[in-house]
Amino acid sequence: MARRLTTALAFMGILLLAGCGNDYGVDQNGQAIASKRLDKQWVVLNYWAEWCAPCRTEIPEFNVLAEQLKGRNVGVFGVNFDQVQGEELKSASEKMGIGFTVLARDPADFFDIPRSEGLPVTYIIDNQGKVREQMLGEQTAAGVMAKLEALQAFK
Known part of the structure; x- marks a missing residue:
């Protein structure tokens, strides 16, 4: 009986841990970011701000890059440097013409x-x-x- 209970508890623990990943919060549209989109994937992480002129110039380049990388093991994500949230983040992303996912929560701690x-x-x-x-x-x-x-991200 004890062995069955131990086995059952171990199995439940494995199931719980299998669903765990980092909590990346939501995107600029309030949609939850599944951990599988960043964990075990290559990530291009771009920090931008509305007041940053070079950011405005490079955003279309990152839109192109995100399209080019679809279906590959690489995702393009943005983070607002000023850490705006909610509707303000959505509005800023739209004004900048961002077509890729913007993370509302800065993942800097996850990636050191x-x-x-x-x-x-x-x-x-x-x-x-x-x-x-x-x-x-x-x-x-x-x-x-x-x-x-060069980093062989596509192997």
């Missing part, structure tokens, strides 16, 4: 990213959650793609 003093800044994070590249300044889709290829 220090707060940058400059913008724009983009990080490439590997499928183990390790920051592999920090790119300060305005980026292009081709430039980020080249970095991903």
Whole structure:
């Protein structure tokens, strides 16, 4: 009887842990971000702000990059540097023309990213959650793609 109870409890624990992942909160539209979208995936994480002129220039590049990476093991995500939330985040994302997912909660703690003093800044994070590249300044889709290829993100 004790052995069955132990086995049952262990099985329940495994089931509970299997559903666990990091809690990335919601996106700019208030939709929950499933942990599988960032955990065990390569991530391109772009920090932006409405007042940042280079951010405005590079956002269309990240929209192109997000389209190019669909179906691959890489996701493009944005984070508002000023940490605006709710309707303000949605409005800012729309004004910037952002077509990729913007995280309402900054995942810096999950990936051990220090707060940058400059913008724009983009990080490439590997499928183990390790920051592999920090790119300060305005980026292009081709430039980020080249970095991903050099890091062998598509293997």
